[in-house]
Amino acid sequence: MSVQLSYSSSNLLLGCEQRYSHYKVMSTSKDIDFEENYKAFNIGKAFHWILEVSEHRKPESISSLLGTARVDFDLEDSDVALVHAMVLKYLRGTKGDGLSVVKCEYKIDHPEIIGFIDLISKYDDGRWLIADLKTSAAVYPTTVKKLALDRQLSLYAYFAPEIAKVYGLDMDKFLGCAYRVTTKPRLKQKRDETYNEYVLRLADRANFHDFRIPIELMRPQAAFDTHMRLHKRALELHAGEEPLKNYNYCDSYFRPCEYWSHCHGKCFSEVEIEDHAFRETLPIPDELN
Numbered sequence: 135m136s137v138q139l140s141y142s143s144s145n146l147l148l149g150c151e152q153r154y155s156h157y158k159v160m161s162t163s164k165d166i167d168f169e170e171n172y173k174a175f176n177i178g179k180a181f182h183w184i185l186e187v188s189e190h191r192k193p194e195s196i197s198s199l200l201g202t203a204r205v206d207f208d209l210e211d212s213d214v215a216l217v218h219a220m221v222l223k224y225l226r227g228t229k230g231d232g233l234s235v236v237k238c239e240y241k242i243d244h245p246e247i248i249g250f251i252d253l254i255s256k257y258d259d260g261r262w263l264i265a266d267l268k269t270s271a272a273v274y275p276t277t278v279k280k281l282a283l284d285r286q287l288s289l290y291a292y293f294a295p296e297i298a299k300v301y302g303l304d305m306d307k308f309l310g311c312a313y314r315v316t317t318k319p320r321l322k323q324k325r326d327e328t329y330n331e332y333v334l335r336l337a338d339r340a341n342f343h344d345f346r347i348p349i350e351l352m353r354p355q356a357a358f359d360t361h362m363r364l365h366k367r368a369l370e371l372h373a374g375e376e377p378l379k380n381y382n383y384c385d386s387y388f389r390p391c392e393y394w395s396h397c398h399g400k401c402f403s404e405v406e407i408e409d410h411a412f413r414e415t416l417p418i419p420d421e422l423n
């Protein structure tokens with residue numbers, strides 16, 4: 135059988151093979167108490183979509199794009215204002231950076247890999263880069279300081295020679311990757327505030343970062359090799375090999391795994407912790423008692 139492994143699926147596989155198998159091999163139903171965080175997901179998707187269709191420039195009519203996004207991504211009023219503000223912040227942040235768009239959503243269509251690169255852009259002098267867009271509640275120094283070893287960015291950089299060939303770009307002028315983060319501020323609309331005032335306040339509170347990772351610091355070949363090893367393991371799992379369980383991954387991103395009951399016997403919400411059991415067996419210092 136043939137499998138095209140995306141970066142996110144490879145990451146899932148790396149996190150817990152059993153979880154990958156539930157999702158990709160067995161199509162197991164998610165636990166009934168699992169709450170999908172569609173809201174955050176859809177806000178990010180709407181943001182990406184508006185920038186893609188407007189080719190990272192100020193759209194002619196953002197209201198009409200927001201109207202479509204509201205329906206297609208099932209956004210509430212406050213989400214629409216938030217997406218509007220984030221697009222505004224992104225456009226303010228990239229205005230005058232000297233880059234022009236070569237391609238949005240470039241499809242990597244390798245026999246073993248599938249993926250979409252958010253943006254390829256270039257300067258007038260021919261220097262060019264690959265950009266990945268993220269939306270996030272905050273930007274953590276721990277994330278930023280390890281970007282040179284980020285497997286996703288390095289995997290995308292591996293395809294730079296192919297991209298250069300398709301768009302007539304000079305590989306000697308490939309700079310590396312940009313990691314662009316727009317944050318999602320949490321502010322409620324005030325009673326006496328108009329929609330536009332609210333959007334501007336959100337945009338002022340949001341942050342935009344454009345971290346650049348020079349190609350000299352990246353590891354494209356290592357990222358590709360790791361991906362291919364994971365692809366081989368994915369094939370074994372699809373062929374019926376027993377997946378490993380990684381219980382350290384059951385609460386990744388501070389949420390219970392959607393297949394919790396299959397490994398822990400009960401749904402997450404049904405598991406009760408009897409705290410006193412620890413009190414009986416562990417001596418607790420007086421000041422904590």
Ligand code: SF4
Nearest residue numbers: 150153379384391397
């Ligand atoms: S509950 Fe834990 S061990 Fe089981 S599939 Fe999910 S992450 Fe893996």
